[in-house]
Amino acid sequence: xxxxxxxxxxxxxxxxxxxxxxxxxxxxxxxxxxxxxxxxxxxxxxxxxxxxxxxxxxxxxxxxxxxxxxxxxxxxxxxxxxxxxxxxxxxxxxxxxxxxxxxxxxxxxxxxxxxxxxxxxxxxxxxxxxxxxxxxxxxxxxxxxxxxxxxxxxxxxxxxxxxxxxxxxxxxxxxxxxxxxxxxxxxxxxxxxxxxxxxxxxxxxxxxxxxxxxxxxxxxxxxxxxxxxxxxxxxxxxxxxxxxxxxxxxxxxxxxxxxxxxxxxxxxxxxxxxxxxxxxxxxxxxxxxxxxxxxxxxxxxxxxxxxxxxxxxxxxxxxxxxxxxxxxxxxxxxxxxxxxxxxxxxxxxxxxxxxxxxxxxxxxxxxxxxxxxxxxxxxxxxxxxxxxxxxxxxxxxxxxxxxxxxxxxxxxxxxxxxxxxxxxxxxxxxxxxxxxxxxxxxxxxxxxxxxxxxxxxxxxxxxxxxxxxxxxxxxxxxxxxxxxxxxxxxxxxxxxxxxxxxxxxxxxxxxxxxxxxxxxxxxxxxxxxxxxxxxxxxxxxxxxxxxxxxxxxxxxxxxxxxxxxxxxxxxxxxxxxxxxxxxxxxxxxxxxxxxxxxxxxxxxxxxxxxxxxxxxxxxxxxxxxxxxxx
Numbered sequence: 001x002x003x004x005x006x007x008x009x010x011x012x013x014x015x016x017x018x019x020x021x022x023x024x025x026x027x028x029x030x031x032x033x034x035x036x037x038x039x040x041x042x043x044x045x046x047x048x049x050x051x052x053x054x055x056x057x058x059x060x061x062x063x064x065x066x067x068x069x070x071x072x073x074x075x076x077x078x079x080x081x082x083x084x085x086x087x088x089x090x091x092x093x094x095x096x097x098x099x100x101x102x103x104x105x106x107x108x109x110x111x112x113x114x115x116x117x118x119x120x121x122x123x124x125x126x127x128x129x130x131x132x133x134x135x136x137x138x139x140x141x142x143x144x145x146x147x148x149x150x151x152x153x154x155x156x157x158x159x160x161x162x163x164x165x166x167x168x169x170x171x172x173x174x175x176x177x178x179x180x181x182x183x184x185x186x187x188x189x190x191x192x193x194x195x196x197x198x199x200x201x202x203x204x205x206x207x208x209x210x211x212x213x214x215x216x217x218x219x220x221x222x223x224x225x226x227x228x229x230x231x232x233x234x235x236x237x238x239x240x241x242x243x244x245x246x247x248x249x250x251x252x253x254x255x256x257x258x259x260x261x262x263x264x265x266x267x268x269x270x271x272x273x274x275x276x277x278x279x280x281x282x283x284x285x286x287x288x289x290x291x292x293x294x295x296x297x298x299x300x301x302x303x304x305x306x307x308x309x310x311x312x313x314x315x316x317x318x319x320x321x322x323x324x325x326x327x328x329x330x331x332x333x334x335x336x337x338x339x340x341x342x343x344x345x346x347x348x349x350x351x352x353x354x355x356x357x358x359x360x361x362x363x364x365x366x367x368x369x370x371x372x373x374x375x376x377x378x379x380x381x382x383x384x385x386x387x388x389x390x391x392x393x394x395x396x397x398x399x400x401x402x403x404x405x406x407x408x409x410x411x412x413x414x415x416x417x418x419x420x421x422x423x424x425x426x427x428x429x430x431x432x433x434x435x436x437x438x439x440x441x442x443x444x445x446x447x448x449x450x451x452x453x454x455x456x457x458x459x460x461x462x463x464x465x466x467x468x469x470x471x472x473x474x475x476x477x478x479x480x481x482x483x484x485x486x487x488x489x490x491x492x493x494x495x496x497x498x499x500x501x502x503x504x505x506x507x508x509x510x511x512x513x514x515x516x517x518x519x520x521x522x523x524x525x526x527x528x529x530x531x532x533x534x535x536x537x538x539x540x541x542x543x544x545x546x547x548x549x550x551x552x553x554x555x556x557x558x559x560x561x562x563x564x565x566x567x568x569x570x571x572x573x574x575x576x577x578x579x580x581x582x583x584x585x586x587x588x589x590x591x592x593x594x595x596x597x598x599x600x601x602x603x604x605x606x607x608x609x610x611x612x613x614x615x616x617x618x619x620x621x622x623x624x625x626x627x628x629x630x
Contacts, residue, residue, distance in 0.1 A: 001300070002307045004352070004361050008058055010310055011349045015051035016067055017319045018340055022047040023069045023079060026086065029094060034323060034330065034339035038111040039103065041096050045115035047340030048083055049122075054346035056122035057353045059129045077130055081138065088145040106156035110165075113153040116146055117165035118344075120172040124230050125353065131176065143178045154186050160197070160207040161215065163190045164223040171231050184236075191241060194224070198244075201380040202251030208411060212384065212402040213270025213421070217256055217282040218347060221249045225282075225289040226350075242289075250292045251380065253282065255388075257301060258377050261428035262370045262393030264304030268567050269397055269426040271414050273325050274333040275344040276313070280305035284351035287360050295359040297366035302351050304368070309345070314522075321345065325431070325567040332434045332567060334414045370395055376493055378467060385467040391496030394596060395428040398493060400472045405461040418458040424491055424500060429542050429596050430517045431568035433561030441561045443518035443574035446487060446502055446590070448478040449511040451582050455479070456513075459487075471627060482508055490627050494620050497545075497595035497606060501616045501627055504588045512554075513578040516546035516594045518561060520569030530556050534606070535575040543599055546575040547606045548592040553580045589629070591616045 002010070022044070025031065032043035055065060055076060066073045074082075087096040100108055123131045131139070146169060154166035167190045170183045197204045197220065204220035205211065224245035231238055259279070260266050266279040283298035314327045321342040322328035333341075354360045369375055375390045385400035404410060404417040414420075416434040423432060423444035433441030440447065440456040448457045457478035465473035472491040477483055484507035492499045504512055519526070521539045529536045534547045535556040548554065554577045566572035577592065593606040607620040615628040 001363055002303045002310070004356050007303065007306060007349070008352055010306065011054040011058060011346065011352065012065070013319050014321055015054045015343070015346065016065070018047060018051050018321075018343060019055075019076075019079065020067050020069065021320065022340070023067065023083075026083060026094065027070065032338050032340070036111075036338045036341065037335040038107055039099070041099065042108070042111040042115065043338035043340070045096070045112055046338045046343070049115040049119040050340060050343030050346060052119050052122035052346075053344070054349040056126040056130070057349055057351075059126035060353060061355070077133060080130060081134070084142055085138075088141060106152065109149050109152040110157060110162060113146075113150045113169060114162065114165045116149065117168040120146065120169050121226065121230065124172045124175060127176075139176070143173055143176065147173055147178065147180050147183075151180075151182065151186070154190065158207075159193075161194075161219045161223065163194050164219075164227070167191065167194075167227065168223075168230070171227060174235075175230065175232060188236070191237070195241075195244070198248060199381065201382075202248055202253075202255070203379065203381045203384060204248075208406050209383075210402055210406060211404065212386065214266075214272060214275075214279050215270075216252070218275070218278045218344075221245075221252060222282050222285050222347065225249060225285040225291070228289050229285075246289060246291050249282070249286055249289075253286055253291060253293050255377060255379060256282065257297065258369050258375060258388040258390065259395065259397070260301050260305060260368055260370060261390075261395045262368060263428075264301075264306075264308035265395075265428045266305060267388075267395050267397040267426050267428045268325065268431050269399065270402065270420050271334055271417065272337075272344075273420070273567065274323060274337050274342045276309045276321070276325070276342060277306045278345045278347050281347035281350065284348065284354065284360065287358075288350070288353060294366050296362045296364075297368070299351070299360040300363040300366050301368060302348060302360075303363060306348060327570065329564050329570070331436075331565055332416065336414070374495060376495075385464055385472060387467070387472070387493060389493050389496070389498075392598065392601070394496075394598075396493070396498070397426040398424070398472055398491060398498070399426065400462075400464045400467065400474055400491070403460070403462065408461070410460075418460045422459045422462060424459070424489070425498060425517075425594070427517050427596055429598075430519055430544065431566060431572075433518050433572055433574070434565045434567070436562045436565060439562040439565075441518070441565065442513065442515040442559070442576070443561065443572075444515060444594075446489070446500070446504075446512070446514040448485065448487075448504075448506075449513060451509045451511075453511075485510070490616075490629070492618060492625065492627060494593075494607060494618070496597075497593055497604070499591060499593045499607060499609065499616075499618050499627075501629065502590045503629055504590065506583055506585050506588070509582050509584060511579050511582055512588065512590065513576050514548070514590065514592055515559060516575040516592070517544040517596050518566060518572045518574035519544050520566050520572035522569050522571075526573055528558055533577075537573055537575055538599055541599055543597050543604075544575055545595045545597065545604060545606055546577075546592060547609070548577045548590065549609045549611060550577075550579075550588065550590045551611055552583060552588055554578060555580055589616070591618075
């Protein structure tokens with residue numbers, strides 16, 4: 001496991017090359033080679049600001065850091081001053097606002113302050129190295145320009161966690177002695193609004209209910225705790241908010257520890273996966289803020305999560321973290337991230353604010369839940385059914401609640417939201433595939449396919465019908481233009497495997513097909529076994545298993561994901577069943593069992609299933625479970 005010093009060296013290894021590349025681009029007037037959808041200047045600021053999340057905790061510890069620019073070694077402070085002077089000087093060739101008139105100004109200010117707020121946090125944590133040496137004229141210029149940008153961003157903020165970015169900016173400016181006229185009023189209003197996002201039992205909503213993913217941890221809990229670390233304790237209601245934030249994180253963080261597998265991988269799920277080990281950023285922040293978590297456990301999760309990505313991200317060209325997840329794959333990430341967007345992972349380097357004697361680094365005094373043994377946990381909130389199941393060090397996540405589909409429509413077009421949110425189960429060992437327009441990845445999904453094979457449905461816009469007696473119940477309409485064809489699903493977790501039972505009602509003719517867990521590969525080794533209604537496919541590390549029963553004829557096969565559209569490797573495949581014939585309008589029952597096991601383990605028992613008049617009987621070893629289908 002990575003030591004504190006190894007984490008520090010890794011932070012330098014990935015952050016300095018990005019800073020050097022950004023300095024070269026800036027000198028030439030280049031802004032970004034892969035911008036985010038807002039524009040080139042916001043993408044430049046992503047590249048500029050995000051590495052400071054990783055660098056400033058090291059600077060705060062007293063170390064000197066230099067970068068190479070045009071063959072010359074310059075300090076981080078000189079790089080900072082040069083970049084800010086060029087960017088904040090109006091009407092100059094390289095000023096950040098030179099294209100502002102061509103923008104929607106509110107999107108421009110919002111996105112830019114999203115990045116500059118992180119820089120302001122860095123300036124605060126490393127103020128002796130990065131703020132205090134500045135001249136008064138430099139301080140006044142930076143404070144004025146950044147405040148004005150934050151003021152516009154605040155007045156036109158998106159109604160979600162984005163309010164934190166101007167609030168961070170205002171809070172740091174106050175700590176630096178700047179108290180612009182509106183700051184206190186905006187802080188009071190912003191904190192009150194963000195407080196309204198809390199819904200109970202350790203959960204916030206980030207806008208509409210159902211938008212739950214890693215933002216719950218690395219944003220909606222992380223940012224309040226960060227605010228307690230930078231705010232003046234004499235600020236009005238500081239203690240009230242601090243106590244609330246700590247209490248809420250305490251209600252959430254134990255559940256969140258189950259999201260991490262024994263090898264350190266977090267279950268990939270939801271958007272912003274390109275941020276990688278930002279998934280563990282909450283743990284050092286929780287310890288720094290005084291939350292009720294064993295610091296050794298927090299440190300162990302943080303170190304193992306960072307190490308997982310350090311060891312598994314492949315990048316043959318440089319140490320700059322590539323766009324994608326475990327390799328260079330821009331097609332699996334969101335349009336709002338640039339070629340430096342991944343560096344919000346650096347939030348987790350906040351751990352370096354704790355010195356080597358802090359109990360956070362005593363990893364051997366704790367174990368992850370996934371290291372201790374098997375578990376099945378659900379969220380405390382009565383309306384949130386997101387389960388974590390640990391078995392043999394691997395973690396499954398069953399999502400019956402979170403999605404980006406409300407009021408009968410898709411609410412945000414981030415890219416692959418159907419795949420990031422709507423699969424039945426997400427797995428730490430295998431990852432998942434994303435879809436292209438012409439190649440739908442139905443690993444961990446069920447789909448309808450049109451008679452002419454021209455269209456395949458996603459599972460999307462599903463209805464959470466509850467979690468009762470160990471069964472998750474949901475329903476969805478596969479095709480929006482066929483409202484009478486529906487799929488109702490009963491999903492049963494069974495200690496390392498699960499069974500999905502589907503009642504498929506068809507109002508038109510379709511094929512039905514369903515996929516199991518995908519396995520990815522960096523070579524062409526992928527042995528397949530098919531034995532009647534059983535199929536397995538393997539890579540060198542894991543085996544994906546599937547068994548199916550139905551009241552119609554079907555065949556087992558293997559489907560590939562589109563090349564470079566899988567989170568873990570460029571090539572991947574998954575087991576499927578497909579009905580042999582197109583099905584007429586009517587009602588059909590399908591039941592399938594799924595599991596992932598390590599390739600080195602012995603045989604894994606998939607339960608027997610039998611369709612009866614009253615429902616589906618599941619025989620799992622010696623236990624019999626009857627799922628009644630209404």
